[in-house]
Amino acid sequence: MLGKFVAGALVAGVASLWLSSAHAHSIKAEPNDAVQASFDIIETTITTKGKTAVFSTRVRGEAGKDKPDATGKFEGSSVYAYVWPTSLDSGAIGFEKSQGIVALAVTFHPDFDDAANGGKNRHVWHPHWVVLAKDEACGAGLKVVDIPKGAKPKVPATWPGVPLLIDSPDYPTDFKGDRVDVEIPLSLIGGLVGASYDGVTAGLKINGNLHAPLLCVSDVFKVASGNLSLPGKVMPAK
Template sequence: MNVTNLRGASLAAIAYCCLSAGASAHSIKAEPANGTLASFDIVKTTIVTKGDTAVFTTRVRGEAGKDKPDATGKFEGSQVYAYVWPTSLDSGDIGFDKAQGIVALAVTFHPDFDDAAYGGKNRHIWHPHWVVLAKDKACGAGLKVVDIPEGSKPKVPPTWPNVPLLIDSPEYPTTFKGDTVDVEIPLSLISGISGASFDGVTAGLKVNGNLHAPLLCVADVFKIASGDLSLPGKVVPAK
């Protein structure tokens, strides 16, 4: 399935269709949107703490993880599908330099390249990343994963996959079950998560065809849980 087949709506239209979305103390609920592919149609997204673990959860109208991008056979122009939790965390909280952009956890699938830590393979499985996002009008949805300029030596976490992007590849337990995707992260690795704000997004990303900045764009936004990326969710202990 091609990302372009999923466009169908601008960010403004997506926001309009989700204005009925509501936030409780810790979760964000959204009305189903029949114009959105069911596997990416968020109906609820949550981040809670349970003991010494933070649990990121998104529930969709269909089967989570069912739809994946088609392989293109090359890195340039290849596609990425993602379940994303934008947060109020600082990039310094996840091992990069401070104040570099919007920190988000993303569970991704991309069949044309590997970006696991230490040279590992991950192109054929859904897997988690920390990413730092920033606005860029050159991208279809106006956001990119922040590039690392050639010659610069920024602070990076130990599981940085040695690519010129502010992206991390930790091996957090990630589970797809029915309509739900869950990621479990030790609180010791993200101590700033308690009380943080968050949102939920499903999106398609694309590698720039000429491999120049921006290298990795958010090309399509399928659904925003809040409707407007206002991060209304709050991370609280699970009841």
């Protein structure tokens, strides 16, 4: 039931906000003791400062403190993530247009590497662009979009070579106290100024059978807006 709500609300929120404007400078949320403190979002923002966009999330506890346990194998392994779903089109991040819901995600996964050009990133928090779509096979009703075997889609230069619509850019990412920040040059992402957004903390899981859907959103820890309506709007920092 939760999975259907999450997927449906996110898709509906993106669709409606493509047609209307959000007005919130940031999204604030009440603390919730039922959520693990390091994932209990209390504020999410995407602001611009000069030629840079800053994606930021504050939590009730220490950001980045909790990480998934290593399993020693790729299949069935877990990913934790701080996520900013947006109203951006997938074409803005280097994929074909209209492929799904574009989100920036800062992730940690101890069992595999997915950095660009064969780099190593399994033991550090690091950013990705991902394209999400509904899939009832996933626990939360969403997946990272799969690339079918044999397909040769348009991909960005820092695509890590995995069969997913995922990008591995090397954006500066900083964890400090209750906050995680990612800085992105505005020149790299078309249409970001004025885009709508939300904040999510989530767990993802690699399919144990290594077939599509390969990477599922398996659990949603918290949604900043409470309903994935993307009420935030990318604006200059105050």
